Amino acid sequence: MEAVLYVSHGSRIAAARHEAARFVEQCRRVIDIPIQELCFVELAEPDIVTGVDRCVAQGATRVIVVPLLLLSAGHAKHDIPAALDIARRRHPSVDILCGAPFGVHEAMIDIVIDRISEQSAPLDGESMILLVGRGSSDPDTKRDMSAIAALLKEKTNVPHVDVCFLAAIRPTLDEGLQRAHASAYRRVFVVPYLLFTGVLMKTIERKLQGFSVSDKEWHLCSYLGDHPRLVLLIQQQVLSLSSVKKGA
Incomplete structure (x- = not known):
């Protein structure tokens, strides 16, 4: 069974965490995968490893990790991979795939x-x-x-x-x-x-x-926020990763 784990940056500001949750809810409505969870790189809970744990606890055998990050920097290159390495050791039978930040698009x-x-x-x-x-x-x-x-x-x-x-x-x-x-x-x-x-x-x-x-x-101007174009980009990335064969 597949799961999607959305990884947001995290914030001490409650409004920012709520915005991330609302954005993920929009994604849930257009992505036909039964298990979808939100976690954070820092400053909020749950963390990434706990996010994977929650997916696996619901029966996930493949977790598609989607970074809700604008650019590839330290979090995308180091923090997320390091956390996923821990999760893979904890759940060696689970296939964990990681997408990319939105980037220059x-x-x-x-x-x-x-x-x-x-x-x-x-x-x-x-x-x-x-x-x-x-x-x-x-x-x-x-x-x-x-x-x-x-x-x-x-x-x-x-x-x-x-x-x-x-x-x-x-x-x-x-x-x-x-x-x-x-x-x-x-x-x-x-x-x-x-x-x-x-x-x-x-x-x-x-x-x-x-x-x-x-x-x-x-x-x-307003920050980028939960724009419909972002939801579409997430949907496209999840579909692409979902099509990847295990071990590829």
Whole structure:
């Protein structure tokens, strides 16, 4: 019997954990697999190994692990595989397959555009976009965010898309906001490239308040959230992994 184990980042903020649970509920409705559980990398329970335990306790002989992560960084490359190694030793007869984060995908660009379009202001030649990423010491994070920014610029024809980060790498959020403030663009669309709400979203809101008295129009867009395109990407990944033969 198959199971799907969704792995969210985790947060101390209850609203973020509830958003992850609501998103998984949307996925459950379109994925025809009897066992579906949610777990977290950190800061919340259950953890990944416990998530696998719960699937197996319900009769799962194959667990399809789906990282609810935007980019491939430390959690996807190290933390999740390390936890799954423990789970495999605990359940040697269970086939455990792991998918990939959303990554640089056209659907992600479309979601960002949708979030910008929710604002009342036009995205035109007097506008720029500031993408705010979580940040990681993994060099792939900066590379992937730059690739997303380039695709976003190409698809929207906006004159300028800049990137900054909330942790670990530069430019920092403060630097990104200062650069946008010093630019010639009249409107700045600040897009939190985050999956769910949490401490980092609150940080962006607080920092942006300091620029609200400037002569620019600042538009804080929603984080990506439980967008239908994300549900479709998850559905496609689960179907692909479900078709993999055991031992392949």
